[in-house]
Amino acid sequence: MSLKITQLVAHKSILLVLFLQSIALCLSLENDTLSAGVVIKDPETIVSAKQVHKLGFFSPPNTTNRYLGIFFASSEETVIWVANRDTPLRDSSGAVTLSRDGNLVVLDGTNQTVWSTNLTTSSVNPVVQILDTGNLILREEGSGDTLWESFSHPTDVMVQGMTLSQNVKTGKQVLLTAWKNASDPGMGSFTGGIDAMSGTVQLFTWNDGRPHWRSGPWNGQIFLGIKETLYGYLDAITQVNSDSAGNIFFSPPPIDGLVMWNSSGSAIRKAWNNMEKRWDVVAYPKNECDVYGKCGPFGSCSIMQSPVCSCLRGFEPANEDEWGRGNWTNGCRRRNQLRCGDDGFDRLRYMKVPDFAKPLPSRVQDECQTRCLGNCSCIAYAFDSYIGCMFWSNTLIDTQEFGSVGANLYIRLSASEFDSHKERKLYIIIGVAAGFACMSIMMFIAWWFIVKRKGSKSQDSSILEAGQMFTTDSTAIVLKNESKEVNIGDFPKFTFEILANATNQFHEDNLLGRGGFGPVYKGILANGKEIAVKRLSAESGQGMQEFMNEVIVISKLQHRNLVKLLGGCVEKEEKILIYEYMPNKSLDACLFDPTNPTKKLLDWYMRYSIIQGIGRGILYLHKDSRLRIIHRDLKPSNVLLDQDCNPKISDFGMARIFGGNEDHGRTARIVGTYGYMAPEYGMEGRFSEKSDVYSFGVLILEIIKGKKNTHYFNDELSLSLIGCAWKMWSEGDGLSFVEESIASRETEEEMVRCIQIGLLCVQGYPKDRPSIEMVLSMLSRDIVELAAPKQPVFAENGSTKDSNGSTHQNVYSSYELTHSVLDGR
CATH class of the missing domain: 1.20.5 (Single alpha-helices involved in coiled-coils or other helix-helix interfaces)
Known part of the structure; x- marks a missing residue:
């Protein structure tokens, strides 16, 4: 019992x-809902099902006023929606509930309604629910019909799933409105949204209805006026769609973050950094040239110039006095009026196109010029492969020069503008030629007197051997039996005897390394200065052309991440270059030699610094130097490390100088090192800045892995270094790719991000690779969100199988394949 x-x-x-x-x-299950008869009192909250968002009362900084809002559960100070933004509660006695007529209401301490959803129809059984998206919905519980939602009544923030819109038939807009200030969520003067009434869709910030910033036209892929999205591979800040009713919708991309407009007029993109538990922020406008109409009508803004404003060609300041004082709002006016049938076009490169573009679908750019010439009111045109032609009439406003990316903008000018330009150009050419002739005569006379006075001593300042010499003329190297004179500036000359003594007769003990073009020795001059002496071997592939090329290029460059050339020597069969001495030798020696004591210094932070330093050196070559230079042979042995392990790019024998309008080249003489060559260069001889970016990507992966690309083969995975990086990154196991001695969970996010950047750099097609400018922005986190790379073309293994099925790795030394010449049959 x-x-x-x-x-x-x-x-x-x-x-x-x-x-x-x-x-x-x-x-x-019910803690994310509010039913009829339930009252939530301050400071109570309801939380979405997955603990993503909360609905409750909050106070902004520096005030005790209370507001009902929605905010992130993990970051409560980030408010994405406010109910009573213009009617604050003065104390903590507020409450939120459902009224008898089915409206969601906010009540003060006396039960007076301070805010309501203001539905005009009553609900029988209403219920309020906060979703994980951050949307607060009021619905009929029986039918499930949505009666009201916060996403349709946004404040200053957009999250994924929310849209801003405009109806092109009625002009009606759904906008975001910034707070008055950080302490007052009331409706401020800045609003944000899209404008599609002119024919193109653009994202705008308005200040009391006046344009403050715009994104440029949406071409179906990106906004053409946001510089960071002009590289093709980078995701746009938003996405744009439309429906049959004439509504154009604008929404943020699927990221863990938001887009907001702040009280200063900035459109801000915030992405949550889960590793560091903080927001990564990008704001627009980013600089003064991004502010709408900074330089007025027919003015162009360039942040790279001082002053930033200038008139477009063919135009002059509308008010010279104001322009001189830095007031550019009145812009510029045309110098010579158009004659319609007798006009031409001036091309402006890398531009943010002006506002008020009128699009016309077209697949051929030539059609744009024909149509513009045939319309006397057309004053400019541009072409985009997705939009087609864009035309402008009346005025050109908010034009900006981007400098490295952007559209070609064609400005219509009177024929007289081109005639006067030709005349001015002729006068300049004549003046320069006359000045050069006079200077040459004076320098010859001076040289003759110096030789006359010093006699045989001039032999010590010139190197005269075997029909070749460096002259004492400090402005040029003259090669006898060569057909041209090459200007190189003040370039010091060394005798062979001096260099032989400095290196102890090129003794093996002073050998620093052997490259494909000959050995490099350490030397000490009579004054104690340490130097590196690159002695080109007669058997190497580098002849006078490459030697002179390096002298020309590097003598004109000066940057902390480029090795400094100190001088040169040509005697008999000897061709020698003298550089500053790098005590830590090359990155190749430090990174891949486990016995090198410097390798222990290469922790993750040092490697990351080296990656950024190399990138800055490449940026200088591509964008910032007086010359535009493609290196064409970037590899670890051509990166030297100083006493602090700062990287310096060296060996410019293969470099190519580009003119102002050139952006790519082609050659039948392929030079460089296999394993670092971009596919289009190694197979077709086509090279550009993106070729160096490819080599830099290989360098990034080598620095992370600590293995040489041309000598690495994973037997278990049958993959090359690039293939191994791709496989591990794409499978979410990027840390396994990192060299074991530096791999750490603390820096995993940064390491995996660098692997992704390296993979973006080694994409098969040049258009899919970022520019070096963008790579540095990624490394410095100016660009937070990275595109997903495609599988690189060299991701497969570099091995072959014999008839027995055995695998043989194809490994080539850099010397064997450093210099190749491909001739067509």
């Missing part, structure tokens, strides 16, 4: 526990 009682009690206890668990489960 007692046993049965005991079993009965145990049975009832189990039922009680299950009952209590079911009640708790029901409560947990």
Whole structure:
């Protein structure tokens, strides 16, 4: 009997526990809803099902006013929606509930309504729910119909799933409105949204209705006026869609973050950095040239110039006095009026196109010019492969020069503008030629007197051997038996005897390394200065052309991440270059030699610094130097490290100088090192800045892995270095790719991000690779969100199988394949 009682009690206890668990489960499922008759009092909240967002009361900084809002559960200071933004509660006695007519209302301490959803129809059984998206919906519980939602009544923030819109038939807009200030969420003067009434869709910030910033036209892929999205591979800040009713919708991309407009007029993109538990922020406008109409009508803004404003060609300041004082709002006016049938076009490169573009679908750019010439009111045109032609009439406003990316803008000018330009150009050419002739005569006379006075001593300042010499003329190297004179500036000359003594007759003990073009020795001059002496071997592939090329290029460059050329020597068959001495030798020696003591210094932070330093050196070559230079042979052995392990790019024998309008080249003489060559260069001879970016990508992966690309093969995975990086990154196991000695969970996010950047750089097609400018922005986190790379073309293994099925790795030394010449059959 007692046993049965005991079993009965145990049975009832189990039922009680299950009952209590079911009640708790029901409560947990209902904690994201507010039903009729339930009152939430300050500071109570309801939380979305997955604990993403909360609905509750909050106070902004520096005020005790209370507002009902939605905010992130993990970051409560980030408010994405405010109910009573213009009617604050003065104390903490507020509450939120459902009224008798089915509206969601905010009540003060006296039960007076301070805010309501203001539905005009009553609901029988209303319920309010906060979703994980951050949307607060009021719906009819029986039918499930949505009666009202916060996403349709936004404040200053957009999150994924929310849209801004404009109806092109009625002009009606759904906008975001910034707070008045950081302490007052009331409606401020800045609003943000899209404008599609002119024919192109643009993202705008308005200040009391006046344009403050715009994104440029949406071409179906990106906004053409946001510089960071002009590289093709980078995701746009937003996405744009439309429906049959004439509504154009604008929404943020699927990222863990938001887009907001702040009280200063900035459109801000915030992405949550889960590793560092903070927001990564990008804001627009980014600089003064991004501000709408900074330079007025027919003015162009360039942040790279001082002053930033200038008139477009063919135009002059509308008010010279104001322009001189830095007031550019009145812009510029045309110098010579158009004659319609007798006009031409001036091309402006890398531009943010002006506002008020009128699009016309076209697949051929030439059609744009024909149509513009045939319309006397057309004053400019541009072409985009997705939009087609864009035309402008009346005025050109908010034009900006980007400098490295952007559209070609063609400005219509009177024929007289081109004639006067030709005349001015002729005068300049004549003047320069006359000045050069006079200077040459004076320098010859000076040189003759110096030679006359010093006699045989001039032999010490010139190197005269075997029909070749460096002259004492400090402005040029003259090569006898060569057909041209090459200007190189003040370039010091060394005798062979001096260099032989400095290197102890090129003794093996002073050998620093051997490259494909000859050995490099350490030397010490008579004054104690340490130097590196690159002695080109007669057997190497580098002849006078490459030697002179390096002299020309590097003598004109000066940057902390480029090695400094100190001088040169040509005697008999000797061709020698003298550089500053790098005590830590090359990155190749430090990174790949486990016995090198410097390798222990190369922790992750040092490697990351080296990556950024190399990138800055490449940026200088591509964008910032007086010459535009493609290196064409970037590899670890051509990166030297100073005493602090700062990287310096060296060996410019293969470099190519580009003119102002050139952006790519082609050659039948392929030079460089296999394993670092971009596919289009190695196979077709086509090279550009993106070729160096490819080589830099290989360098990034080598620095992370600590293995040489041309000598690495994963037997287990049958993959090359690039293939191994791709596989591990794409499978979410990027840390396994990192060299074991530096791999750490603390820096995993940064390491994996660098692997992704390296993979973006080694994409098969040049258009898919970022520019070096963008790579540096990625490394410095100016660009937060990275595109997903495609599988690189060299991701497969570099091995072959014999007839027996055995695998053989194809490994080539850099010397064997450093210099190749490909001739067509």
